Every structure is written in C-alpha cells, then in structure tokens.
Amino acid sequence: MKLYLSIIIIVITFLGCKKDTQEVDNNYAYLGGEIINPNTNFIVLSKDEAVIDTVKLDGRNRFLYKINHLNEGIYTFRHGGEYQIILLEPKDSVFLRLNTLDFDESLVFTGDGDKKNNYLINDFLENEKEEKHIVKLCQLNPITYQIHIDSLKDLKVNAFKNFKKKYETTPLFEKIAKSNIDYSYYSSKEVYPFIHYGKDKAALLKSLPNDFYSYRKDINYNDTFFSNYHNYNIFLRNNFSNLSLKEHDLHSDNKVFNRNNLCYNLDRLKLIDSLVTDPNIKENLLYHFTINYLTKSQDENGNNAVLKSYLSKSKNDKSKTMLSNLTKSLNSLKKGSKLPEINIVDYNNNTVEINSIINNSTVISFWSHTYYDHFNDSHKKIKELQIKYPEINFVTINIDDYGLDKSEKLLLNHGFSPKNEYLFKSPKEATESLAIYPMTKTIIIDKNKKIVNSNSNIFSIHFEEELLGLLNR
The missing domain is CATH 3.40.30.10 (Glutaredoxin)
Structure with missing residues (x-):
C-alpha cells in the first residue's frame, strides 16, 4: 500500500506544479505499479499491436508512466512472456501489482480506474474456470446444454447489473463488459460440436435446434475495436472452426472428424479469406490456424499445401517469412532423420x-x-x-x-x-x-x-x- 500512496503523491505533486496553464489537457492517463519477481527490468506498453513505449522498472521493480494524448480504450502491458490488458480512459491513474510466478491470479489494481480493471481481470479468471466446466457440460444433449449455458450467462448479466448499481461506469467500460459476456457465451456454443463425445460432427450439427446459432446473423467479422481483444479472437477461432465443419462435410466421405485433416484446414483458411476483410483480424486468424496445423503435422506434403494457401492469402511479409522458415525446419525434422547439428x-x-x-x-x-x-x-x-x-x-x-x-x-x-x-x-x-x-x-x-x-x-x-x-x- 505504501507504494501506491507514494506514487499518488508523486502524481498529485506533478500536476500541482503545473503553472500558468490557461487550458488544462485532461486527455491523459497514468499507469504505474510494481512487478514482483521480474523476468526483465521493463514492461512493454502497447495499443492495437503498436508499441507505445518500453517502461523501465526502478531499483525497487516499480514504474510510473504518463500517457499523453490518450486514445481511450484497451491497452496491453507485457512483461517477459506474459501479458494482460488494461482499460484506460481520460484522467485515469491506475496502479497494478503482480507476481510473475502467478501472473494473472496475482494481478490487482488500485487508484482511479481500479474498479473497472479489477472487474475485467476477475471476469477473465472466471472465464478460465468456466471453460473447464464447459468441457463437462458439452457431453449433454443440445437442449440441456443450452439451458445450462443460458443460466451461466444470466448469472454474469445479473452480476454486471449489480456492479453498475454499486459503482459509476462509463459507456466504454459497459461496451467491453457486455462484449465479454456475449462472446464468452457465443464461444460456448461454437465449441459444443468439437468437445461433444460424438465423432460424426456433421450429424451432430444437423441435430442442433434451429436457433442454436441464431446470434451469428449479427456477428461482425471485422470489428476493429475488438480486433486485439481476447474474447473476440477466441470466439472467431471457434466460429471459423465450426463453420468449416459444414464446408468440409460437403466433400468428405469420412464420418470420423479429424482436426488435422488437410482438406478441413484448407477449407478453414479459405473461409477466413472470404469473410474477413480487416487486414489485422484476417492475418491473426490465418497465422493462428496455419502455425497450429504445422506444429502438429508430420506430413511434409500437407505442410507445404497449408503454407502455400497461407502465403496466397496473407499480406504480412514478416509472418510469411517466419512461417516459410518454420515449415522448412519442420520438414527437416521428419521421422527417420537426425537432429541438426546444434x-x-x-x-x-x-x-x-x-x-x-x-x-x-x-x-x-x-x-x-x-x-x-x-x-x-x-x-x-x-x-x-x-x-x-x-x-x-x-x-x-x-x-x-x-x-x-x-x-x-x-x-x-x-x-x-x-x-x-x-x-x-x-x-x-x-x-x-x-x-x-x-x-x-x-x-x-x-x-x-x-x-x-x-x-x-x-x-x-x-x-x-x-x-x-x-x-x-
């Protein structure tokens, strides 16, 4: 607590020393905090995948940073190989504390803007727990499953309503919190065919209630605001995997579904290319599914085919080079060969x-x-x-x-x-x-x-x- 008091005093002193200013610029935010057991001596702050700055930790592993000309919204802070999001709005002064040995679970916020960010991190942790519960629920029949996940959604909606009664909120925060609830719910629907024990996924899809995926008509596949947001991206991955089942079934005679099937993976890349126009969202999806296939495949011909499909659709030269090199390395590590001299x-x-x-x-x-x-x-x-x-x-x-x-x-x-x-x-x-x-x-x-x-x-x-x-x- 001494840390946060000292930082707040520094901020107040800094603002109080500002003299002869006729017009105060309120479009700023402060981000500070302490990293316990740091892996490096800095954090990286970014927004929309663009790095804003590398912020050094002081001798006590603490930092304080002012963002001028704030572009309100979701920011990302990274430390070592871990990262998490933070919502920043004008005049926020948010201070975080975390232990790298238990990164997400130890993360807490204080200061102006702490309530909304603690809500978001707690929601993130609850979703992680819920995902494990969803795996068990997916073995239920479609009607019973829907009743259960509808109930889970209702609990979240009611909790959010109670939060709004207790604390003052902003339209931006409400937009993000609501999307968390919605996309988490949608993902629960999309994963159902994959986790359900039935091996004939095409038949399972045909057995679902007509309104099971009714929300799809309102989905924006090019939502730039949420393009770097975890829940939105997880939903898109699950959605495209599910949509590709139907496409794959049109030319597949195999009733037993295999995620690593070459045709299925090529169908998915093609579907992404046809529905997504935003370059960042499209690239993230193409890259994710391509590298996911490559790192699980033992088939050199399949690797080359998926890489060729990716290269024809991607506009990111850096990622194209990276995946080309990865494919070359994977193909050299095929069964029966020796390890390279390292x-x-x-x-x-x-x-x-x-x-x-x-x-x-x-x-x-x-x-x-x-x-x-x-x-x-x-x-x-x-x-x-x-x-x-x-x-x-x-x-x-x-x-x-x-x-x-x-x-x-x-x-x-x-x-x-x-x-x-x-x-x-x-x-x-x-x-x-x-x-x-x-x-x-x-x-x-x-x-x-x-x-x-x-x-x-x-x-x-x-x-x-x-x-x-x-x-x-």
Missing part, C-alpha cells in the same frame, strides 16, 4: 553437440523462464516419467539467453537436478532450427539417433503409448 551447454559450462548426448532412446523437452507454470509442471512430469521409464534418457533444454547462473538457480530452488539439463549455445538459431513452438513441444529420438516424433507433448494422454512404442522398436 551446440548445447551443460551446467559445468561444457559445450557439446546435441547428437553426441543421444546414446539410447531419448526424450528432449524445452523450457523458458517466461513460462513459469510450464517450467514447473514439465519438470515434475519428467521426474515421474524418469522413474517409470529408466531405460529412456530425458534431456531438458532451456531456450533463453540469460546464462547458466539464472537457470541453475531456478532449477535448484525448485529441487530439480541440473543433470541432463542444458542451454543452447545460440538460443535464437537453435530455437528456429528445432522449430520450438509451442513450448510444450517434445522431440522423441530412438537409440539410433533417428527422430521418431518431432512434435510430441509430454502432457498428451498418448505420450506414454509413444514411450512404450519407443522401447519396443
């Missing part, structure tokens, strides 16, 4: 070539300081797997460029041994060569140093089946 460093500061440490069946996984939950969960999982499968060598590589000391300290503080732990000698080049995306990517190598699967995942329900197959080769 130097890694152990915690005795010895440099070795990655293939030299593979003397038997090996699992290689990766971690980063900026993804703390994954670091912690993956190392615990590997500990379990090492006990169950002592014949397999489990190698873990940190992909950051922070040096040995910081990585070793984090490992030891959490009770993880540095044995079979490494860092990349050249992180950027190695990360690109091994196409490390997403962070859960795991590479399985056989005793002959040949790749068995370059796109596995230690958290997959099928992972241990892969390990048993590896031992039986």
Whole structure:
C-alpha cells in the first residue's frame, strides 16, 4: 500500500506544479505499479499491436508512466512472456501489482480506474474456470446444454447489473463488459460440436435446434475495436472452426472428424479469406490456424499445401517469412532423420553437440523462464516419467539467453537436478532450427539417433503409448 500512496503523491505533486496553464489537457492517463519477481527490468506498453513505449522498472521493480494524448480504450502491458490488458480512459491513474510466478491470479489494481480493471481481470479468471466446466457440460444433449449455458450467462448479466448499481461506469467500460459476456457465451456454443463425445460432427450439427446459432446473423467479422481483444479472437477461432465443419462435410466421405485433416484446414483458411476483410483480424486468424496445423503435422506434403494457401492469402511479409522458415525446419525434422547439428551447454559450462548426448532412446523437452507454470509442471512430469521409464534418457533444454547462473538457480530452488539439463549455445538459431513452438513441444529420438516424433507433448494422454512404442522398436 505504501507504494501506491507514494506514487499518488508523486502524481498529485506533478500536476500541482503545473503553472500558468490557461487550458488544462485532461486527455491523459497514468499507469504505474510494481512487478514482483521480474523476468526483465521493463514492461512493454502497447495499443492495437503498436508499441507505445518500453517502461523501465526502478531499483525497487516499480514504474510510473504518463500517457499523453490518450486514445481511450484497451491497452496491453507485457512483461517477459506474459501479458494482460488494461482499460484506460481520460484522467485515469491506475496502479497494478503482480507476481510473475502467478501472473494473472496475482494481478490487482488500485487508484482511479481500479474498479473497472479489477472487474475485467476477475471476469477473465472466471472465464478460465468456466471453460473447464464447459468441457463437462458439452457431453449433454443440445437442449440441456443450452439451458445450462443460458443460466451461466444470466448469472454474469445479473452480476454486471449489480456492479453498475454499486459503482459509476462509463459507456466504454459497459461496451467491453457486455462484449465479454456475449462472446464468452457465443464461444460456448461454437465449441459444443468439437468437445461433444460424438465423432460424426456433421450429424451432430444437423441435430442442433434451429436457433442454436441464431446470434451469428449479427456477428461482425471485422470489428476493429475488438480486433486485439481476447474474447473476440477466441470466439472467431471457434466460429471459423465450426463453420468449416459444414464446408468440409460437403466433400468428405469420412464420418470420423479429424482436426488435422488437410482438406478441413484448407477449407478453414479459405473461409477466413472470404469473410474477413480487416487486414489485422484476417492475418491473426490465418497465422493462428496455419502455425497450429504445422506444429502438429508430420506430413511434409500437407505442410507445404497449408503454407502455400497461407502465403496466397496473407499480406504480412514478416509472418510469411517466419512461417516459410518454420515449415522448412519442420520438414527437416521428419521421422527417420537426425537432429541438426546444434551446440548445447551443460551446467559445468561444457559445450557439446546435441547428437553426441543421444546414446539410447531419448526424450528432449524445452523450457523458458517466461513460462513459469510450464517450467514447473514439465519438470515434475519428467521426474515421474524418469522413474517409470529408466531405460529412456530425458534431456531438458532451456531456450533463453540469460546464462547458466539464472537457470541453475531456478532449477535448484525448485529441487530439480541440473543433470541432463542444458542451454543452447545460440538460443535464437537453435530455437528456429528445432522449430520450438509451442513450448510444450517434445522431440522423441530412438537409440539410433533417428527422430521418431518431432512434435510430441509430454502432457498428451498418448505420450506414454509413444514411450512404450519407443522401447519396443
């Protein structure tokens, strides 16, 4: 609390020292706060994907920043590999406090503008919990499912009404809060066919009530205001995945749906291209689904076909180059090939070539300081797997460029041994060569140093089946 009082005093003093000003410019906002356990010494503030400034933390990991000529709306602040949104309106003075070890859950706001932002972050956290509940509800029949999610929406609507009675709100905040409720509800509808246990998705769609997707007639696929907003983008992804089911069914004879089907993924890219005209929204969707396909595919021909479709529709040269390079790397990591020659460093500061440490069946996984939950969960999982499968060598590589000391300290503080732990000698080049995306990517190598699967995942329900197959080769 002392932090916020001191910052508020600084702000008041600054404003009070302004002399001889005939006309006060009220179109500004202050953003300040404290980062506990920082990963870097700065935060990055942006709006609509354009970086406004890099704000340095002081010696006590605190910062204060004034935004002049404020463009009111949703801003994004990033720290390390995490980010969150903040709503800023004229004359707001919002101060945040968060712990990087529990980024979203620890985030709290104080100051002028705190109520609306605490409401939004709490709504975000509640939606995360609700998503897990939705998975269970999706096994219900369509009518019963709709009753349940209608009830969930009503609870949110009533909570928002009570919030408005208690606190003064603005039209902008109400617009965002209402969209949160609506797009969350719409997403619940769109995911239903995918999570429902039935394998014949086309038949399931035909069994839905006629008004199940009645809201679609009012959807704006080019809403620039919400173009960088989480709930809107999640809805669009779910919506296009669902709409593509119908398109795919027109030329598919297979009743069992496969998300990684090439034709389905090409249909989805084509549909996005036909319905979305806003360049940023279109690019985000095209990029998301293209990289999602590539990082889960083992088919070189399929990779090339999806990349070709993406390149013909995208206008973003930087992303086109990135995905072209990613596809090239993924295709070089196909089953039966060897890993590229990459130097890694152990915690005795010895440099070795990655293939030299593979003397038997090996699992290689990766971690980063900026993804703390994954670091912690993956190392615990590997500990379990090492006990169950002592014949397999489990190698873990940190992909950051922070040096040995910081990585070793984090490992030891959490009770993880540095044995079979490494860092990349050249992180950027190695990360690109091994196409490390997403962070859960795991590479399985056989005793002959040949790749068995370059796109596995230690958290997959099928992972241990892969390990048993590896031992039986």
